[in-house]
Amino acid sequence: MKKKFLSIFTAAMLGLSVVACGAVEQPAVAETNTLASEEGFPMTITHGLGETVLTEKPQNVVAIAWGNPDVPLALGVVPVGISEANFGPRDENGLLQWTAEAFEKLGATPNVFKDTDGWDYEAIADCNPDVILAAYSGLSQEEYDRLSEIAPVVAYPEIPWATTWQQETVNDAKALGLEKEGKELVAQTESLIAEKLAAYPNLEGKRAAFCWLSADDLGSFYVYTNNDPRAAFLGDLGLETPESITNLIEDPTEFAITVSAENADLLNDIDIIITYGDESLVEAMQADGRFSKIPAVQKGAFVLLDSNDVLAAASTPTVLSIPYCLEDYLQALSDAASHLE
Numbered sequence: 001m002k003k004k005f006l007s008i009f010t011a012a013m014l015g016l017s018v019v020a021c022g023a024v025e026q027p028a029v030a031e032t033n034t035l036a037s038e039e040g041f042p043m044t045i046t047h048g049l050g051e052t053v054l055t056e057k058p059q060n061v062v063a064i065a066w067g068n069p070d071v072p073l074a075l076g077v078v079p080v081g082i083s084e085a086n087f088g089p090r091d092e093n094g095l096l097q098w099t100a101e102a103f104e105k106l107g108a109t110p111n112v113f114k115d116t117d118g119w120d121y122e123a124i125a126d127c128n129p130d131v132i133l134a135a136y137s138g139l140s141q142e143e144y145d146r147l148s149e150i151a152p153v154v155a156y157p158e159i160p161w162a163t164t165w166q167q168e169t170v171n172d173a174k175a176l177g178l179e180k181e182g183k184e185l186v187a188q189t190e191s192l193i194a195e196k197l198a199a200y201p202n203l204e205g206k207r208a209a210f211c212w213l214s215a216d217d218l219g220s221f222y223v224y225t226n227n228d229p230r231a232a233f234l235g236d237l238g239l240e241t242p243e244s245i246t247n248l249i250e251d252p253t254e255f256a257i258t259v260s261a262e263n264a265d266l267l268n269d270i271d272i273i274i275t276y277g278d279e280s281l282v283e284a285m286q287a288d289g290r291f292s293k294i295p296a297v298q299k300g301a302f303v304l305l306d307s308n309d310v311l312a313a314a315s316t317p318t319v320l321s322i323p324y325c326l327e328d329y330l331q332a333l334s335d336a337a338s339h340l341e
Contacts, residue, residue: 058130065137067318071172073102081127088313136163162227208239215284242269
């Protein structure tokens with residue numbers, strides 16, 4: 001379901017256009033590209049698709065799917081191959097800005113798989129990897145088994161596409177023999193979030209939902225659950241998820257729930273709506289007999305994410321994207337909250 005939804009979701013977002021993002025806090029990248037410790041090997045990592053055994057410290061690291069390449073890079077490890085970013089503004093190599101800058105800081109040239117339409121098993125095998133990092137991914141059992149024929153694979157902890165940035169960082173780092181360093185990196189990033197969040201007191205106690213809506217078809221919409229890292233990240237930023245949303249979750253493994261327009265009043269308890277789109281979406285909702293009754297819609301309390309801007313990509317957070325776009329995201333949320341005053 002996730003892959004099908006993503007393909008529909010990506011196609012539907014083409015051409016949307018609102019929030020800019022700049023490098024406010026540059027992520028710290030270690031100066032070494034070697035793995036320092038042999039401790040902890042052999043190790044067994046249990047995940048949603050089985051168990052992965054690593055007999056020794058990996059030297060050749062491949063990182064696939066969204067965000068996983070950022071973890072070794074943040075720890076000073078240069079992957080021998082990585083996936084192309086499949087959303088947001090990318091450079092000529094298919095990389096988002098923070099990933100590209102991390103390679104530059106490490107003095108390395110990226111080897112990028114053009115795998116947005118499917119894994120390039122041959123290219124991955126050509127890298128002769130010792131480990132394949134995919135802690136945040138939607139790998140099927142079949143894909144996992146095939147990749148495991150190439151090298152040990154670190155898959156998602158329990159549910160496809162439901163790995164938080166903290167889990168992604170620690171689990172990928174553990175496979176590199178750098179679990180301690182990964183946990184320290186998470187702690188540093190959480191401290192940065194707390195520091196920056198303190199400057200936005202108007203966000204305290206606000207209820208928010210990350211949604212997918214289309215101005216062309218308001219007959220139904222999606223609300224992301226806290227299984228999805230986009231929604232979970234809002235919690236990291238001090239925002240709350242109201243029970244009106246959590247009570248609708250029937251399948252605890254789902255990353256999103258579908259809501260018909262007849263039940264649009266589900267959003268009545270929401271202070272801030274975060275969604276991909278532009279002002280045309282707001283205008284369509286304010287002109288709609290059902291959505292126009294929602295307080296957040298009436299007041300214009302939206303964070304609109306331009307699919308061609310890095311903030312839209314950073315809304316699915318990684319340990320590198322958070323320092324890069326955190327302040328811009330908080331400012332956008334604060335601006336939306338100001339409409340409630």
